[in-house]
Amino acid sequence: MVSSLDGFIAKNDNSVSWLDSPGPVYEAGISVSQEEAAAFVKTIDCYVLGSRTYEHALELGWPYGDTPTVVLTGRKLSSTRKTVEFYSGDLTTLVDAELAPRYRNIWLVGGAMLCRRFLELGLVDEIKLTIAPVLLGEGLRLFGGSLTEERWNLKNVVAYKNGFVELSYSGTSA
Numbered sequence: 001m002v003s004s005l006d007g008f009i010a011k012n013d014n015s016v017s018w019l020d021s022p023g024p025v026y027e028a029g030i031s032v033s034q035e036e037a038a039a040f041v042k043t044i045d046c047y048v049l050g051s052r053t054y055e056h057a058l059e060l061g062w063p064y065g066d067t068p069t070v071v072l073t074g075r076k077l078s079s080t081r082k083t084v085e086f087y088s089g090d091l092t093t094l095v096d097a098e099l100a101p102r103y104r105n106i107w108l109v110g111g112a113m114l115c116r117r118f119l120e121l122g123l124v125d126e127i128k129l130t131i132a133p134v135l136l137g138e139g140l141r142l143f144g145g146s147l148t149e150e151r152w153n154l155k156n157v158v159a160y161k162n163g164f165v166e167l168s169y170s171g172t173s174a
């Protein structure tokens with residue numbers, strides 16, 4: 001997920017210009033070529049999205065290509081792409097019975113509500129959190145409401161030339 005410096009993942013009006021790159025501001029940082037970014041995306045076998053993130057992704061222009069995507073919803077949403085499946089119900093069953101046998105690298109896109117539920121159920125083994133160099137003041141809180149205290153292990157830090165910083169953590173049981 002990408003969070004602002006003050007811990008928000010979306011603005012109240014859902015606008016996304018706060019995620020725009022400010023250009024090169026941090027000389028010691030790295031930059032990623034389009035080829036490298038595409039190679040990374042290829043390692044993802046399946047995306048999982050909450051319905052609100054799905055609806056927002058459709059508005060913005062679908063960024064998940066033809067990679068299999070599961071959308072969580074209790075509503076009857078219309079299917080827009082062959083690669084999108086809808087699921088409603090128990091998330092542990094979804095991960096253990098439906099996804100894990102088929103996919104190795106399952107990328108939980110969000111949003112806040114779905115990430116919080118996955119964390120509460122112990123279904124996350126790695127967190128990749130990118131901090132954007134901006135304060136938003138208000139919006140949708142990272143991971144939604146309160147979670148219980150839980151320590152995670154820092155595995156990697158990447159600072160980018162544009163001032164974004166990516167933190168990778170694994171769970172203490174991983």
Ligand SMILES: NC(=O)c1ccc[n+]([C@@H]2O[C@H](COP(=O)([O-])OP(=O)(O)OC[C@H]3O[C@@H](n4cnc5c(N)ncnc54)[C@H](OP(=O)(O)O)[C@@H]3O)[C@@H](O)[C@H]2O)c1
Nearest residue numbers: 001002010050051052053072073074089110111112113114
């Ligand atoms: N900054 C980032 O990295 C980032 C990443 C992802 C998303 N976002 C932003 O976050 C916002 C959306 O986040 P959000 O927290 O409001 O919503 P969300 O997590 O995307 O979606 C919540 C919805 O998921 C469905 N859901 C959750 N658990 C379910 C279950 N067990 N069974 C069936 N359905 C289930 C429900 O859908 P129904 O109401 O349809 O039943 C629920 O209303 C958007 O603005 C998006 O752009 C930001």
